[in-house]
Amino acid sequence: MAFFLGWLAFIITLSTLWAFDYFGLSCFEQIVFHLKVPLEGANPAFIKDWFRICLFKSLIGLMIYALILDQIDRSYRMVIALSILTVCLIYCAFKIGLIRYLTDQFRNSDLYEQEYSDPNKIKIAFPAKKRNIIHIFAESMEATYFLKEDGGNSSENIIAPLAKLAKENISFSNGDLLGGGNVLKGTGYTTAGIASQHGGIPLFVPLFYPSFKKGRSFYHGAKTLEDILKDEGYAQEFIIGSKAKFGGREFYFDDHGNAKIFDLDQAKKEGLLDKDYHVFWGYEDAKLFAFAQEEITKLSQGDKPWSATILTVDTHHPYGYLDSDVPHLYSDRLSDIIAMSAERIAGFIEWAKSQSWYDDTLIVISGDHTSMAAEYIHKHYDRQYERTFINIFINSTAKSEHFKNRRFASFDMYPTILSALGAQIESGRLGLGTDLFSDRKTLLERQGMDRLQKELTKRSKYYEKKILQ
Secondary structure: OHHHHHHHHHHHHHHHHHHHHHHOOOOHHHHHHHHHOOOOOOOOHHHHHHHHHHHHHHHHHHHHHHHHHHOOOHHHHHHHHHHHHHHHHHHHHHHOOHHHHHHHOOOEOOHHHHHOEOOOOOOEEOOOOOOEEEEEEEOOOEHHHOEHHHOOOEOOOOOHHHHHHHHHOEOOOOOOOOOOEEOOOOOOOHHHHHHHHHHOOOOOOOOOOOOOOOOOOOOOOOOOHHHHHHHOOOEEEEEEOOOOOHHHHHHHHHHOOOOEEEOHHHHHHOOOOOOOOOEOOEOOHHHHHHHHHHHHHHHHOOOOOEEEEEEOOOOOOOOOOOOOOOOOOOOOHHHHHHHHHHHHHHHHHHHHHOOOOHHHEEEEEEEOOOOOOHHHHHHHOOOOOOOOEOEEEEOOOOOOOOOOOOOOEHHHHHHHHHHHOOOEEOOOEEEOEEOOOOOOOOHHHHHOHHHHHHHHHOEOHHHHHHHHO
């Protein structure tokens, strides 16, 4: 038993440290959420790497531990084993934020009562001629990758095409040069990134909340961008290179906007991929943008204004996906992948410019969150650099002279996208978000990072009752 308890302590500690380096966990709430949604379609490399790294190291530690234990009197072995396990469990609980999470369950916040602008109650007026919208969520794309002289933290110009687009169009920044928005708790993974940028709120799920499944609401009390566009008669589509079921993304788009979902399963159903085709998370971005062009062409041939949300995948942590024909130009394989992703996004924009609908279409490019590839980030970039997600608005009808030195978060994208689309928002605020084209200060600018982060993670009766329902 002492032998087993020691091994358990090793495996739990190694798994915790591995999870932080591997997934870049942003908060314990991220773990809770993923316990509530399907993990179908996850990249199996995660499991393989856990066995390769955590299990292997734990067995080595176990052999050393067994040799030491054999030299100790039997009467002390259980005491030592229990002590080691207790210390490891306490350390891991603090490391993953469990202690803070449990403490916050007994703290209530009035943030939503004070600051939440309910989109159901706010007048939003669209122009007579409604514009189309394409929103490209660039997986893990952050402003850190801009050159240092442009405001980033890179000595290699790996996302030059995106820097060019940011300079030629509108891009809100946290500094004097290129930058972006802060990733707060509850917004730091893909589903939360999409939900917060389109819904104006972070994504938190109580520990004892029922698991999500088909037909169960996905914070049904929130009125999102998709809901507003549906009310305005838009045809909508969500285009991704993986299974939509993973992480509950399918449930979000089912519950909000009733968008068509074009994912790995749909591509196979339509005969565009062989039934056994599977690359990385599903299919690579080269195919994603080719499919997106076909789907958007179909949308544009209809008689309705339309919205297409595209989520890239090649830059997904921890290793990304590198096409065989991509040249090795940079110091790290992931840098090559990030560079290729920037090229593909820019290539898609060039294609869009040649289409008849381009001038009537808002195009938004934003990182869904900052990178979770912690090992890569720590190796190549300054840990003191403030990491933010990129944002680029092309063909925005709204204009601003105040897009530099702004402090904003994912949920500020919600009203800002609508404003860029030409909609007039009565209060300039939706959800917890503030229209960055307006003169109003954002919640982050008014409350500051530390205070706002603390309030977000406390329990909110308003959030649980009115939004999660």
